[in-house]
């Protein structure tokens with residue numbers, strides 16, 4: 001690889017200056033170099049922000065339909081490149097190719113659904129104070145939106161921010177994760193020649209670059225990532241009085257009541273826990289099982305984990321890819337040890353893995369920990385890996401109390417044959433998303449939203465996200 005292989009620090013390329021600093025991405029299944037990217041300099045960051053500010057004047061005054069038509073063309077371009085995109089995602093993030101393809105498909109479905117919401121989003125009329133008067137509640141774009149995204153869903157998370165922000169007339173500067181920028185670059189490049197200049201920009205780099213962007217003159221910040229980073233961004237945004245949407249971590253519980261179909265519940269929990277090797281904010285990481293079926297659930301889960309096929313995401317048949325970053329692999333290893341030291345039983349897994357097709361890869365065995373202690377790290381901490389914790393309950397009260405016994409509030413599931421218990425869970429589980437009798441996969445038209453430590457402000461995906469990207473105005477016309 002030569003210096004000329006370094007990919008640009010910013011898009012569109014606003015300067016020919018050689019990059020002073022670069023960073024690299026590596027295939028987590030093999031340890032091989034995937035990409036080398038420039039790190040944006042402070043000057044480049046200013047240029048990109050000015051560029052996005054300049055693009056706002058024209059973009060913001062177009063009609064919603066015109067913007068949505070152009071965005072629909074952009075989505076078609078992305079779809080045409082779906083196969084390259086899925087391979088780039090798997091190379092940097094590690095997930096099985098089937099999951100990369102599914103992520104792109106879901107991203108596009110959500111995005112198209114959002115265009116439908118955006119075409120209908122706008123002013124609402126209210127009765128005026130006297131005959132002939134009219135009152136209108138207007139929504140206007142905010143200006144330049146900063147979007148910061150993590151490494152686990154390199155296509156889905158950026159599109160969940162870009163589409164509603166752009167459709168409502170904002171311009172966007174995207175800062176993708178430094179571990180998985182390839183997909184974001186392809187998405188932004190696909191907009192060239194479709195969206196006007198200055199509408200969609202990208203800045204590459206890690207925390208220092210992101211901090212500079214957060215402190216800059218932007219009009220809204222949409223962040224998805226970890227709680228510690230979210231707190232930092234929230235503090236700066238609060239100081240600058242910039243609206244912020246924070247989509248953060250989770251420690252999601254699935255309650256399994258005594259049910260006629262334990263197998264179906266265990267299948268759903270296994271899929272929800274181990275897709276993307278558990279590196280999903282909505283992964284089920286705790287399963288809280290009625291004491292009468294606890295032993296059967298443990299056996300059923302151990303068997304299902306044994307059936308997972310670890311390996312490189314690019315290999316046929318792989319169902320458990322590598323852990324994306326070395327730091328994440330260390331964190332998983334450390335937290336599993338801490339849970340065991342604190343008394344959790346190890347029912348299977350608990351160690352790093354070396355699949356024969358990927359001897360240099362970053363793999364962790366699918367793991368089942370057992371604890372009834374809500375203070376145990378396996379119960380409290382977001383491990384963000386292929387690790388599930390099983391606990392038991394004896395009454396409906398205890399099930400709900402245990403499910404709610406963490407700081408997080410992203411998603412939860414309940415498997416029960418009793419309608420009353422399901423209804424109670426829907427009103428008492430303290431999570432933004434609640435699933436009855438299925439895993440934690442969200443729909444394309446529903447708000448994707450966390451509460452408590454899992455999120456602040458409006459979530460994404462559903463129609464309500466459009467409100468975050470717009471300001472509200474009360475306009476009066478006298479008769």
Ligand code: NAD
Nearest residue numbers: 149150151176177206207210225226229247248249250281
């Ligand atoms: P992270 O917080 O480390 O990084 C996320 C992004 O923030 C990256 O682009 C990173 O460069 C940037 N960043 C790092 N330090 C920063 C700082 N000081 N100021 C501003 N930006 C900074 O998260 P991650 O490890 O990439 O992702 C994993 C986390 O994301 C998990 O906690 C997961 O639950 C969460 N997540 C949440 C959702 C959701 O919708 N709720 C979705 C996906 C992932």
